[in-house]
Amino acid sequence: MAVTIRDVARVSGVHVSTVSRAFTAAHLVNPETRARVLAAAEELGYRPNRAARALSTRRTGNLGLIVADIANPFFPPLLKAAQAQARARDYHVFIADTDEQSRVEEELVRSMAKQVDGAVLVAPRLTNTAITALAEELPLVVVNRRPPGVPGVLMDVGSGARKAMEHLLALGHREIALLSGPGRAWTSGEIERAANRVADDHGVLIQRIGPNPPTEEGGRAAAEEVAASGATAVLAHNDLVAFGLIRRSAELGLSVPGDLSVVGVDDSHLARYTAPALTTVHMPVAEAGRGAVDLLLQSVTSGGSAGTVSLETALVVRDSTAPPPGNTSAAPPPVTGDDAAG
Amino acid sequence: MAVTIRDVARVSGVHVSTVSRAFTAAHLVNPETRARVLAAAEELGYRPNRAARALSTRRTGNLGLIVADIANPFFPPLLKAAQAQARARDYHVFIADTDEQSRVEEELVRSMAKQVDGAVLVAPRLTNTAITALAEELPLVVVNRRPPGVPGVLMDVGSGARKAMEHLLALGHREIALLSGPGRAWTSGEIERAANRVADDHGVLIQRIGPNPPTEEGGRAAAEEVAASGATAVLAHNDLVAFGLIRRSAELGLSVPGDLSVVGVDDSHLARYTAPALTTVHMPVAEAGRGAVDLLLQSVTSGGSAGTVSLETALVVRDSTAPPPGNTSAAPPPVTGDDAAG
DNA sequence: TTGAAAGCGCTAACAT
DNA sequence: ATGTTAGCGCTTTCAA
Numbered sequence: 001m002a003v004t005i006r007d008v009a010r011v012s013g014v015h016v017s018t019v020s021r022a023f024t025a026a027h028l029v030n031p032e033t034r035a036r037v038l039a040a041a042e043e044l045g046y047r048p049n050r051a052a053r054a055l056s057t058r059r060t061g062n063l064g065l066i067v068a069d070i071a072n073p074f075f076p077p078l079l080k081a082a083q084a085q086a087r088a089r090d091y092h093v094f095i096a097d098t099d100e101q102s103r104v105e106e107e108l109v110r111s112m113a114k115q116v117d118g119a120v121l122v123a124p125r126l127t128n129t130a131i132t133a134l135a136e137e138l139p140l141v142v143v144n145r146r147p148p149g150v151p152g153v154l155m156d157v158g159s160g161a162r163k164a165m166e167h168l169l170a171l172g173h174r175e176i177a178l179l180s181g182p183g184r185a186w187t188s189g190e191i192e193r194a195a196n197r198v199a200d201d202h203g204v205l206i207q208r209i210g211p212n213p214p215t216e217e218g219g220r221a222a223a224e225e226v227a228a229s230g231a232t233a234v235l236a237h238n239d240l241v242a243f244g245l246i247r248r249s250a251e252l253g254l255s256v257p258g259d260l261s262v263v264g265v266d267d268s269h270l271a272r273y274t275a276p277a278l279t280t281v282h283m284p285v286a287e288a289g290r291g292a293v294d295l296l297l298q299s300v301t302s303g304g305s306a307g308t309v310s311l312e313t314a315l316v317v318r319d320s321t322a323p324p325p326g327n328t329s330a331a332p333p334p335v336t337g338d339d340a341a342g
Numbered sequence: 343m344a345v346t347i348r349d350v351a352r353v354s355g356v357h358v359s360t361v362s363r364a365f366t367a368a369h370l371v372n373p374e375t376r377a378r379v380l381a382a383a384e385e386l387g388y389r390p391n392r393a394a395r396a397l398s399t400r401r402t403g404n405l406g407l408i409v410a411d412i413a414n415p416f417f418p419p420l421l422k423a424a425q426a427q428a429r430a431r432d433y434h435v436f437i438a439d440t441d442e443q444s445r446v447e448e449e450l451v452r453s454m455a456k457q458v459d460g461a462v463l464v465a466p467r468l469t470n471t472a473i474t475a476l477a478e479e480l481p482l483v484v485v486n487r488r489p490p491g492v493p494g495v496l497m498d499v500g501s502g503a504r505k506a507m508e509h510l511l512a513l514g515h516r517e518i519a520l521l522s523g524p525g526r527a528w529t530s531g532e533i534e535r536a537a538n539r540v541a542d543d544h545g546v547l548i549q550r551i552g553p554n555p556p557t558e559e560g561g562r563a564a565a566e567e568v569a570a571s572g573a574t575a576v577l578a579h580n581d582l583v584a585f586g587l588i589r590r591s592a593e594l595g596l597s598v599p600g601d602l603s604v605v606g607v608d609d610s611h612l613a614r615y616t617a618p619a620l621t622t623v624h625m626p627v628a629e630a631g632r633g634a635v636d637l638l639l640q641s642v643t644s645g646g647s648a649g650t651v652s653l654e655t656a657l658v659v660r661d662s663t664a665p666p667p668g669n670t671s672a673a674p675p676p677v678t679g680d681d682a683a684g
Numbered sequence: 685t686t687g688a689a690a691g692c693g694c695t696a697a698c699a700t
Numbered sequence: 701a702t703g704t705t706a707g708c709g710c711t712t713t714c715a716a
Binding site: 047049051054062065069079084095096113114273274275276 | 396415457
Binding site: 014018029057 | 685686687688689691692693694
């Protein structure tokens, strides 16, 4: 068996409770005793058993991270940052992939509950009500979601979408389609709302195509409808959908950005590498990951549940957007101001 | 406090041990009693506390997954598959990112040890000796590494590299460079060995450039040396390095595949989307992830440590490879057989 | 400053 | 088939 606190106690000639104190309440033990205990621990290679500790302290030192799809390139940088932040605070992290299924999400949180001090739900697919209910059972922080009473980190995708729309309008587009994501995704609503607002201000009407699965396949499947719609520009739910659309459109004989301008959302790793490089809304995922963990640890430590943090997004203009076919009147500044033009 | 086994016992009018048995040894309890217990548990929303259970069973129901860099697109699909497989077996998974640092890797495994039944080290950067030593402390399975006595899953990148070399040679390349990865990575050695063997067989000499960090930056940084080397084709350590090389080469005025053919390794998500689409060695990462978990669970369950599983790789020819400049004698079959030609 | 003892939630002999 | 008891590794009163 592994070496336990008892072994350390025996070797250092003190009682187990003293060993315990040497590790968790240094000031309660004589420096010399403590040194002796630590030396013995070192020598034996003793490591406190966190699970056993958790049993009496009710603090596991673990966090849960729940995401819809690890393989979606949006998530890994967020996971990496969150994991790093947790580790820096000496927390271990459980990770779980829900495969985009809200039931799995709920079940996962519940089954994890006893083993973690709290969990981060990244872009959850659950309803707000379900999330709020879960938050009763254990400290929760959500990313890109706004259930009442639950602290969270939001990446302000709405302002990014607004900038994207203004960019497209400035390029001269008037027929713009929105390739929307799953209804359960918070970003879907945010993007749609923001896009419609800008469109209204400019007296332009947006066609909404969707909902679509937030995957390449989702984008591919929508390509024909986009082509038939007569749109000259598309704002896609995310980069993956944008890629799917671009590739399928090419097969249908439409070139991007020549025939069709496409804007993604996420600014995932891929966006820089594709042909054409993707104009997209940059999401500060690493900050969000760190922020979510900070928020969670804060609410775990100080009991009180913190508020909501909102993070800026930005439009990154690359090569997938251009003036509409047969239009040469591109306005120079790609990212315009806030003024509306009726 | 959360509901415990005691609450269930009280409500269902039996002793705690009966409740325990109802959950873990159904056949030892009267069906009717069991039904009553289960009903009470259901009603109370009881969930066994896995950490407490672990204390007496010495089985945590948790697994560890240690990777060098979550954000490297090679890993997420593997993590996803491994996580899914674990969940299917009712195991929870801890994930940890080592940031490519072998010391962190070791520390992480140790700090996790008490909380997991075993761990999967994916493409570890530790030395074989260190890994073998760690395997004494807890069941370990490695992916893409072959430390003596430790079970593992290997993706046979050597055969993929061989096919890549044959592909380049068939295209007419004679000046081939190898952009090697970090020395600590198992794949580095495998690729180099396989590439050299093929080169020898064809009386061609390979230039080895590196080691390089396994990142886009690593590829970028090597681009000038590649250009100076006179190579007409490059076999890169992985897709990321290949991308970096391609992009930096473009800045240097070299086009791919016109001036330079580039082959990657991994067949990550990105490879299909880049311009040009990347010719690369496909790695069966999902299978590897599942296989590693299976192997680990097997060695956890049945004590015995299983052997090593080797998975096939394949060359995926896309658009980043072509005949060398000024050579039109491209051989048609992109993937050639095993014959050597002196 | 240290030791003794109880208990965290659960399982596992051992009785009955 | 079920209850009793001890104990997993650790923390935390309570005494001394």
